[in-house]
Amino acid sequence: MSVCPNQELVERYVKGDCSADEQLKVETHLTGCPDCREQVETTRSYITDSAQAGSASVDEDTADSVHGEFPTEQNNRPTKSMSEEVTLPYGADALTASMESMIEGYRIIEELPRGGQAVVYKAIHTATNTKVAIKVLLPTLLASARARYYFEREAELIASLDHPNIVSIRDSGIIHGQYYFVMQYVEGRTLDRYVHSQKLSFRQRVELFDKICAAVTYAHQQGIIHRDLKFANILVDKRGEPHILDFGLAKAVGLSEQSGDNAVATMTGQWAGSLSTMSPEQAAGKPDLIDVRTDVYSLGVILYRMLTGQYPYDVSGPTLEVLKNIQKAEPVRPRQIIRKFDSDVEAILLTALAGERSRRYQSAADLQADIENWLHGRPIRVRSVSTMYVLRKIMARHRYTTTVVVLLLLIILGFAYFSFNLYITTIRAERGRDDTKQWAYLEAASTLRRNRQTLFTAFLGEWQQGRDSEAKAIAKILYNLFRDSKEKQAAQFLLNPSPLAEKESDFRRALTEEYAWLADFIVGEYHYREGSRKEALEAYQRSYGAIKQMPEDSRQRVGVWLVRQLMARLGDLDNVGADKPAGEKE
The missing domain is CATH 1.20.58 (Methane Monooxygenase Hydroxylase; Chain G, domain 1)
Structure with a gap:
């Protein structure tokens, strides 16, 4: 199956109602598509939740937005209480036919691809003759108070945002027990499809990302963490303007994950977010660690894939293996994929993708600041990373290089001290050096030369592998200990x-x-x-x-x-x- 299955086929697959041929095609496709695997699991969870009428064994908040080129998972703000009794006079198949007669003032044009928790319609607002998107909670989920709550909360969060790169909400309500809301319609493509189809240059991709980063920064400043930033949740219109959507998993800053109005991903074995762009703390199922730096990590994954065409680590395979990989794997350096990858942008990416939250950019604003520094030719902030931190990273990844550096530091400093004292003793002597002193001096000089050359060999190894940060750290040692050496000049030339x-x-x-x-x-x-x-x-x-x-x-x-x-x-x-x-x- 070359294209992603639609929601109808996914539902039939989950229920076991599809043919053997359809089952084979779906399962073959799922082996290479993390988003569709997530959509299947989401659909299975929601169907189970509906059957159990609100059982706590399922977390609707793991819903993934659907594939497609139009908004699918968006905003919603029911105007009635969640405790209201919900009745359904129609089934899912009758939903499309019923919507136009239910919501006055709108003419339904077509149904857009369905997600795990909602269906979205392209419609016309008849009074203004403008296109809109109407998002409706799936009938199978209306029995779940939690699903209705998340739908309502999403609309409220988006209604509090006013940014040109965030999809806006225009209306919401409940008609005949059916939850819906009306939002801005974006005619465009998902971020990955847009980047691929437009064949954007390296700089153009960074400029596009800068706008996305600005929108996330704005949301953070309003106290909202998205928690599900990914390509399918970012649409780019014909003017090249990105629009962030689907705040179904968003978190209001300052509210506890366990509070009644923000309970997301608290059940054992549940994760909020999408596998392909999930942060280590999300993969670990630790909602108490989720903050603005979680979105920073997801932004790092998005930019990494925009610029390299790959994810920072393997996201294929069984879900549990991918979750473990996200928590433990270090991102592949972009220069190992593209030899001439910009070193400053690589530093920005690796900082955003740091597994330790304290090593990441501490906010989307900090990340955006360095992106704009690069775009305007200014020095980026993360270049000020200390030499000791770089050496610690070498110790973690390159034991041989670490051993060389540490031993050489000890040996070189020791022999430097010895040589200096020997020189002082020699020039104070009234007569020329005797054979013993001459031999000692030559031996010290020879040892220093060998150690200098070994240190330069370590530098070359890091530099040839594209690990410029590590190479620069070793070069600093060369500069400080062997200021007039040919190796120092060679290192300066290569860097x-x-x-x-x-x-x-x-x-x-x-x-x-x-x-x-x-x-x-x-x-x-x-x-x-x-x-x-x-x-x-x-x-x-x-x-x-x-x-x-x-x-x-x-x-x-x-x-x-x-x-x-x-x-x-x-x-x-x-x-x-x-x-x-x-x-x-x-």
């Missing part, structure tokens, strides 16, 4: 974002002709990371040729580390072929 044509000549001039072999090797490393394998091979070959021509006593400057790295690179390029792009396999 300089300027085009190669603008910086190569200065780099070669700084290293001098004596170190042309090192300049060629570093330029080769630059081309290797960029995927320019032919240019990388040529640079490596020049470096290797220069080293071979060096006198034997001069080769010790090169270091075993570089020779090994050089030979590995040459072997890799010779085996794969210089014309193939980096990372391509035969």
Whole structure:
């Protein structure tokens, strides 16, 4: 099944009324569509809840909005008490035919795709001849006081919001026991479909996200947390303006999750939100930890997928496995997906997607501020992350690099102190150094050189993998301990974002002709990371040729580390072929 099943088929699948062929198609589709799996579970929960007439074993608040290009899960504010007795003179099949005669002043045009808790109609307001969307609580849910409550609360929350990028509510009420509300009709596409169909540039996608972020910031300032931000709940109109909808899971800030007017996701085994954009605290089923940073995380997932085409981690498979993965998995660095991904935007994404809430942006406003900093070419705030925090992240993910850095710090500082004292002792001597002192000095210098080279090797490893934050942390150590070293100059060259044509000549001039072999090797490393394998091979070959021509006593400057790295690179390029792009396999 290439397209998502409609709500009618989902209901028949849940009830076991579909044919064997339909069942096979639905189940095949569900293996690769997290949203549809969630829709099935939501429908199953609501059908069970209706049958049990309000039993607490189901949480209607997990309802997912429907697939489609028009608003489906929106606002609602019944004008009568929830305790009112509800009677249904008609069934679900008769609902469409009954709506036009029930709600005066509106002409029903068509039914839009159904969600797990409501059906939405495209209609015309006859007095103004304007298009509207009418959302109606499904008849199967009217027996549930909780479903009626959530429907009513959603309308009240949206009615309190007035923002151009949030769908507005225009009317609500109860007619013949049927809960409904009328909202702004958005003629457009869901966010993911819009981004794909318009082929937006990287910057255009960030600009579109900035508007979404501004709307969420506004909602937070009004005391409302959405808790279900996802692509299906954001529609983009023909003018390119996004509209956030479906506040069915929204939470009013300051109200307890256990309070009668805000009880969401409190039952064991229930989660509020959608799997694909759910935060770790939502996945853990901890409603007491949900705050504005929950929406920040979901926004991070949305922007990540907008820019990379992928989710930050695997969201396929059984629901429980996905929930565990959300809680434990670290986001894949965007640069591992797109080699030239902007490093500042990557830093913004990884901050928004931090598993620890204290490490995230503390509000949507903070996230939006950095987005706008990037759009206007200003420094982003999260670039001020301390070196110690970056090193702690290295310790958590890269034990080998951590061991190298820590041991080198201890060894280098120790030998630096030893060498300094040895130097002072030597220059104070009335006579020249004796053989013992000379040997000790040379041994110390040799050890420092080896450790400097090992530290630079660790830097190269992080830089080649696109882990610029870690590479910069190691480079700072190089800068502080070896201020005049060639390795420091090489690190500065590689971290300089300027085009190669603008910086190569200065780099070669700084290293001098004596170190042309090192300049060629570093330029080769630059081309290797960029995927320019032919240019990388040529640079490596020049470096290797220069080293071979060096006198034997001069080769010790090169270091075993570089020779090994050089030979590995040459072997890799010779085996794969210089014309193939980096990372391509035969």
